[in-house]
Amino acid sequence: MSVRTGSRRGYWLYLVPSLLLFLAVIVVPFVMNVGASFTRWSGVGTPRWIGLDNYTRLLADERFWESFQHNVGLIVAMAIVPTAIGLVLAAALFDYIGRRFGARTASALRAMYYLPQVLPVAVAGVVWGWMLHPSYGAVNQILGLDLDWLGDPDLALATVMGGSWCGSSSAIPSSSSWPGCSGWTRPTTRRPRSTGPRGGGSSGTSRSRRSGRRSSWCC
Template identity: 45%
Template structure:
């Protein structure tokens, strides 16, 4: 699918229309890259180079002297309990931001498109889709504050009051500050809540490409909802599943705000994620060189993951072609 069929371009020499273009060299186009180039080197590459370099130094920050550390910081990283814990948490974050929303998104999108949209009208399915998408546009900070209100530890907390109402006895669970399991689970629920709308909208848009008669034909042949999902929906939207997985995985590796607002890394640093750890070390740590090492490690990981994803995608495309 492209906007316009690729037009055959005549060879330059044979085409008189190109002569005015040929007089001016392609060099002229480089001028258009100047503003973007300057900005990206200043805002992105200057910090990358600076932090990469700093990861080989010990530095207290401010006016203190830097002292060369070689690979000290990098070696320390791999035996650092907090860093390893933060990576264990990333696995859970990927479950909450990638796996669960993608699976739920598939089901909801198919439901809204195949059942609600076709049998109950497009207006209703559009409305429901917008509802699922709503958390995506809320500032994460605002969503986080809302959740921390619901999860307040004492009898003031909404969830605690709700549970008290159901069980009949007073419930005072310290969801966020009490223990690792409830704190991490709370962070995960917030992430699922935020993420769910993204795959729903993308998958539904992908389904627009599917000929509705395909569904009808399958229906006439006696295929039930699940069979249609397996045989039509899933194969049709595989490229979108891939894009969703890639973008959300990268977002998961970089996740920061939900942890910062809900648990602030606690209780006792158990809900640290790498980004939050790097941030803490930059702000409060005694060695900015070490903080730079953590940040560099995440950057390298994100770039590697992105490259792997794109490679796999290209290979899958070639197989299809």
């Protein structure tokens, strides 16, 4: 018992480098930022303690609440909605398309859906900029519109949110669900078969087998 406990304690030594890096990169800067928020400091010179004055000014600033709403919208658009879309598409690929049109069709659609994910973010941003350009963009040309999708304050946020849905942000949640969708099986029950007498019957001892068929399902 003591040998096993000692070997388990040795595992904690492997966590020390990661723990020190986490403290140096995450915890210490966070604590320093919290402390600096209670002072007036331009980055040069000695900080001057002002208490909660920065937070009082922040809560009374209209720009702060406007940017806060934008951040909440981006969190919903880039985290919650893509995850839901990814789960729905993964379930549709395996539970509907895979059964109705075959595994090859589902695999081809899965590769086509994940293909934009291999593009670098900078390249995808340039392509979206071309497509949404107000003068020669493909979106305006196809829809017959004359809109500045990324330059109009009333359209910019909705355009970025819609681009995240149509882009590759939902491919990662969907691909994370693919192994589960393809590997989960419906619960099965075992039905024991009769065992013949030893040495007397020709059947002998037979193994019990599962009843019910295996089928991939998701959600």
